[in-house]
Amino acid sequence: MTTRARATATVTWPEANARRLARQHLYGGLASTRTPSSSPPSPASTPSPPSPPSPSDVVGAMLGAHAQVLSAAELSVGLRGEGLTRTDVRTALWADDPARRTLVKTFGPRGTVHLLPAADLPLWTGALRAVPTGPHPFPKGARMSPEQVEEVVAAVGEALRGAELTIDELSEEVVARTGPWAGDLVVPGFQEMWPRWRQVLHLAGHRxxxxxxxxxxRKAAYTNPGCAPLPGPEATAALLERYLYAYGPATPAHFAQWLAAPRRWAAGLFASRAGSGAIEEVAFEGAGPAWVVAGDTDFPAAPVRGVRLLPYFDAFTIASHPRERLFPGRASERALGGGQAGNYPVLLVDGTVAGVWHQRRSGKRIAVTVEPLEPLSAARLRALEAEVERVAAIVEGKTELTVGTVSVGPHA
Structure with a gap:
C-alpha cells in the first residue's frame, strides 16, 4: 500500500500564473535567473545588473518555441526579450558562422516542429527518444517493422551527415540505402501521399x-546536427524538473499532455523523482495535489497587471494549467479550438486570456485587429497600442491597430 505525503504548501492560481509569466520573461521583476540545473551564486559575489535575454535564453525558458509557422515562433521569442527582432532569431538559427547558431529547428515535444537551444539538444533528444509511443496512427498496410524503422533512421543520419538536403533529395537517399519499400506512397500527406519512410521523420529528429x-x-532542407543524446533516465529527469520550474505547480496529467506521453509513464516518472527528493508536492488551487521542484516554493504575492499579445501556439498558453483558469468564461469559447490551446493568437489582460487578435501583412504594412472580450479602459487601450508597437519592432514592419471583431478562423 502506498501513502501520499501531506502537501506542505498551498499555491493559488494568481501566484502560479505570475511566476510562470515572470520566468518566461513575460512579466517583469519576478523572474529568477537560476534554473534547476544552475549552481547557486557565490556568497562573496557581487550581483550585476541582468543582461537582456538572448534568443536561446528565451527559448530555453519557454521549453521550446513552436515553429510549425516560423513567423509565430519569431514573435514568441521577440516578445520575451527587450530589443529582440525576427532578424536576431534568424541569426541564432542560420548564421553563416556555426558558432553563432545557438538555436536549432527540429522536432520537439508532441512531435511538432520547435526551436530549441542548441546547447540543450542532447537533453531534448535523450528525453524525447525515451518517451513511450502511443497507438500506431497509420493503417496496417502502411506501417514499418521495428527493424525497418531502425534501418530508415540510420539511413537518414548517414545521408545527412555533412550535407544539407531537401525532402526530395533525402527521400532518394533513404530509398537507395534501404530499399524500394521505403518509397511506397502509403502515408497521407497534404493533399498527396508521401513515401513510407516519412512516417519516422520526427523520430529521426528525436534520435x-x-x-x-x-x-x-522555398523548399525546406535538413541536416544531421551531430547530436549525442543523453541517457534516457538522466534526460527525462532533467526535462521534468525544467518543466516544473517553468510551469509548476503541475500534475503528471499536465506533463503528459504537454509532452504527448502516456499518463501512466508520466505518473511513474513523477513518483520516481518524488522518491529521490527532487520534486515536492504542494496543494494547487483548482488542480488539487501538484508538484514543484524541491525547495522551489517561493511565489510572488503581487497579482499580474498589464496587457500582452501572444501569437499562435505560444508555449505559455499551451503548457499552462488548469486551462479553465487561463481561459476563463467566454475566453474558453472564443480562444480555444475544440478545447485545444494555440489555435488563436490571444490577448492577455492581467495575465489571463481576455481576447483574440489577428495580423495581416502586406509588405512592411501590418494590419492588426484585436478583439477584446470586454471593453478596455483608456489606460489599457494605451497599453495595447504600445504592445502593438512592440510587435511592429519585432517583425520589422509598420502596424495599424483596429479594435474590433476578428473575423478569421483559427490558423488564419
Missing part, C-alpha cells in the same frame, strides 16, 4: 540525426 537547415529557395 538526434536530423534537424532543419536553411531553406533552399
Amino acid at each position: 538526434g540525426v536530423l534537424a532543419y537547415a536553411p531553406n533552399r529557395g
Whole structure:
C-alpha cells in the first residue's frame, strides 16, 4: 500500500500564473535567473545588473518555441526579450558562422516542429527518444517493422551527415540505402501521399540525426546536427524538473499532455523523482495535489497587471494549467479550438486570456485587429497600442491597430 505525503504548501492560481509569466520573461521583476540545473551564486559575489535575454535564453525558458509557422515562433521569442527582432532569431538559427547558431529547428515535444537551444539538444533528444509511443496512427498496410524503422533512421543520419538536403533529395537517399519499400506512397500527406519512410521523420529528429537547415529557395532542407543524446533516465529527469520550474505547480496529467506521453509513464516518472527528493508536492488551487521542484516554493504575492499579445501556439498558453483558469468564461469559447490551446493568437489582460487578435501583412504594412472580450479602459487601450508597437519592432514592419471583431478562423 502506498501513502501520499501531506502537501506542505498551498499555491493559488494568481501566484502560479505570475511566476510562470515572470520566468518566461513575460512579466517583469519576478523572474529568477537560476534554473534547476544552475549552481547557486557565490556568497562573496557581487550581483550585476541582468543582461537582456538572448534568443536561446528565451527559448530555453519557454521549453521550446513552436515553429510549425516560423513567423509565430519569431514573435514568441521577440516578445520575451527587450530589443529582440525576427532578424536576431534568424541569426541564432542560420548564421553563416556555426558558432553563432545557438538555436536549432527540429522536432520537439508532441512531435511538432520547435526551436530549441542548441546547447540543450542532447537533453531534448535523450528525453524525447525515451518517451513511450502511443497507438500506431497509420493503417496496417502502411506501417514499418521495428527493424525497418531502425534501418530508415540510420539511413537518414548517414545521408545527412555533412550535407544539407531537401525532402526530395533525402527521400532518394533513404530509398537507395534501404530499399524500394521505403518509397511506397502509403502515408497521407497534404493533399498527396508521401513515401513510407516519412512516417519516422520526427523520430529521426528525436534520435538526434536530423534537424532543419536553411531553406533552399522555398523548399525546406535538413541536416544531421551531430547530436549525442543523453541517457534516457538522466534526460527525462532533467526535462521534468525544467518543466516544473517553468510551469509548476503541475500534475503528471499536465506533463503528459504537454509532452504527448502516456499518463501512466508520466505518473511513474513523477513518483520516481518524488522518491529521490527532487520534486515536492504542494496543494494547487483548482488542480488539487501538484508538484514543484524541491525547495522551489517561493511565489510572488503581487497579482499580474498589464496587457500582452501572444501569437499562435505560444508555449505559455499551451503548457499552462488548469486551462479553465487561463481561459476563463467566454475566453474558453472564443480562444480555444475544440478545447485545444494555440489555435488563436490571444490577448492577455492581467495575465489571463481576455481576447483574440489577428495580423495581416502586406509588405512592411501590418494590419492588426484585436478583439477584446470586454471593453478596455483608456489606460489599457494605451497599453495595447504600445504592445502593438512592440510587435511592429519585432517583425520589422509598420502596424495599424483596429479594435474590433476578428473575423478569421483559427490558423488564419
